[in-house]
Amino acid sequence: MSKLNIGIILGSTREGRLSPQVGEWVKQIADARGDANYEIVDIADYKLPLLGEADATEQATAWNTKLASLDGFVFIVQEYNHSISASLKNALDYAREAWNNKAAGIVSYGSVGGARAAEHLRGILGELSVADVRVHPALSLFTDFENGTFKPADLHLTNLNGMLDQVLSWSGALKTIRS
Numbered sequence: 001m002s003k004l005n006i007g008i009i010l011g012s013t014r015e016g017r018l019s020p021q022v023g024e025w026v027k028q029i030a031d032a033r034g035d036a037n038y039e040i041v042d043i044a045d046y047k048l049p050l051l052g053e054a055d056a057t058e059q060a061t062a063w064n065t066k067l068a069s070l071d072g073f074v075f076i077v078q079e080y081n082h083s084i085s086a087s088l089k090n091a092l093d094y095a096r097e098a099w100n101n102k103a104a105g106i107v108s109y110g111s112v113g114g115a116r117a118a119e120h121l122r123g124i125l126g127e128l129s130v131a132d133v134r135v136h137p138a139l140s141l142f143t144d145f146e147n148g149t150f151k152p153a154d155l156h157l158t159n160l161n162g163m164l165d166q167v168l169s170w171s172g173a174l175k176t177i178r179s
Helices: 019-033 057-068 086-093 115-127 156-178
Strands: 005-010 037-042 072-078 102-110 130-132 138-140
Touching: 005 019, 005 156, 019 037, 019 072, 019 102, 019 156, 072 115, 072 156, 086 115, 102 115, 102 156, 115 130
Parallel strands: 005 037, 005 072, 072 102, 102 130, 102 138
Antiparallel strands: none
16 A cells, blocks of 8 residues: 655744744654655645635645645644634635545644644534544643744654554545545
8 A cells, every 4th residue: 555645734824933843843753654655734835815805716726736635634733812823724714625534633832732722623623524633742832942942842752653643544544435
């Protein structure tokens, strides 16, 4: 069986965001496993306007094509006002079928590990027919970042690898019903 394609979705577009650092950490650990093809998918690259406010046919087509090429996802989610970022919600809404019957893991960060944002994302993923896995690395802004630089505690490796194990298992199983 060929390797699964897993997208590491950066869930923010704002300047000075920390998600690229977290995404690179996830990708580095994931790539070292050698068990799937991992790639960072930055929603900022797709320049999606607010849904319904402009003709975004070109951007939406590119976004949906990218998502359709992936078998599963790892969302890098930061907590903004107890929820996910508006840019991530907008990007989620720009696709429907491209999300369906795939698995996702969540790596979150914030003052309480981004737990509230992760829980909001789980509800949205359920509506999009994405099976989110239970294991969830939750990073603290107080202990895993130093002056804007990501410095994760070693203890997060156990959860990250456990989450990746689940994403791959579920992504492989769900691929059989999409074929």
